Amino acid sequence: MKENPYQDSLNSLSLGKSVDYPDCYDPTLLQPVARSLNRIPLGIETTLPFHGEDLWNGYEFSWLNTKGKPLVALLECRVPVTSPNIIESKSFKLYLNSFNQSRFESQDQVLALLQKDLSATAGCEVSVTLNDLASNNLPVVELDGKCIDHLDVEITTYQPDSGLLRSDPEQIIEEKLVSHLLKSNCLITNQPDWGSLYIHYKGPRIDEATLLQYIVSFREHNEFHEQCVERIFCDLMTTCNPTTLSVLARYTRRGGLDINPFRSTCLEQIGNFRLVRQ
Structure with missing residues (x-):
């Protein structure tokens, strides 16, 4: 039977499977999906016909400080279209949940881990920011059109x-x-x-x-x-x-x-x- 690399890649994901929801930091939860698997059938191989990015917003992100007190923030992650991989969404959620009961020295330490782990999964540098809830940096708008x-x-x-x-x-x-x-x-x-x-x-x-x-x-x-x-x-x-x-x-x-x-x-x-x- 002819091998299907796309299906083989999907079968390796946690998507659609019963999984535990860990609450201790675990970067191995993140799972990449090669962009090429879908781009090649669209006729996109070497030169991309577009620029752009995948902009993620995380509304349920939390961790503990060194005294065990929970902290929360709005997460923004920008993945360039030039990255070899997309970040599979369920694994992204599991990964963010893994911060919930883990203690960190500072928000800067949390941000550095996010930047490192998400960039490694995407296969290139991604932009990550953590925003205070009081900043109201995500206004509700209508699309201009x-x-x-x-x-x-x-x-x-x-x-x-x-x-x-x-x-x-x-x-x-x-x-x-x-x-x-x-x-x-x-x-x-x-x-x-x-x-x-x-x-x-x-x-x-x-x-x-x-x-x-x-x-x-x-x-x-x-x-x-x-x-x-x-x-x-x-x-x-x-x-x-x-x-x-x-x-x-x-x-x-x-x-x-x-x-x-x-x-x-x-x-x-x-x-x-x-x-x-x-």
Whole structure:
């Protein structure tokens, strides 16, 4: 039987399996997934067609000081798209939980461990910050763009189909489009992943009705969050031929973590904020 390296990699993860929830610091809980396993089928091999990052927010992060008193903080982690690996989300949650009953000399020590462990898992340097709850650094905002969810479209496809997309090369425009109807499923557990999608592009006008049909077509699709966004980016680039394109998905949190993958033809870093469902 022909070997499937993608499936072999998934089988090695704790995802979808019954596991203990340790409360003592353990960096071995973190599990990487090679980005190449999904990028190669998309035709992405050596040169990436996008810039960007995976922005994680952790809302349930705590540890003990040397006197045993709990401390809490909001965690922000930015993983570059150039990293060879994504950080598997369940292992990320287990890892963060492992700090709960461990004592540390200072917040700086905790931050240094997070930076070291997460960078080792991603395979490159990631940015990690710990923010005080009183700083209110994550305001609730609305995405800046035209929401297309009101469109009265017929939906018949619930697996990604780039053939649905249409654009008009006679109309060259710049616009920002938003949909809150993005839903895909966890690759192993089949649990729903809910998200809002932001698209900013310049180029042939994208037909809004077909774009909405395409977004909804992910509804029964099983794939990691980061992979869904890269698929959407590649499908829009190939089918609609924009000159510039940015795609941001902000997913609702699970287990105290949300992930917000960003892919763009432009070299920029996204600001951090929360949507009402986050």
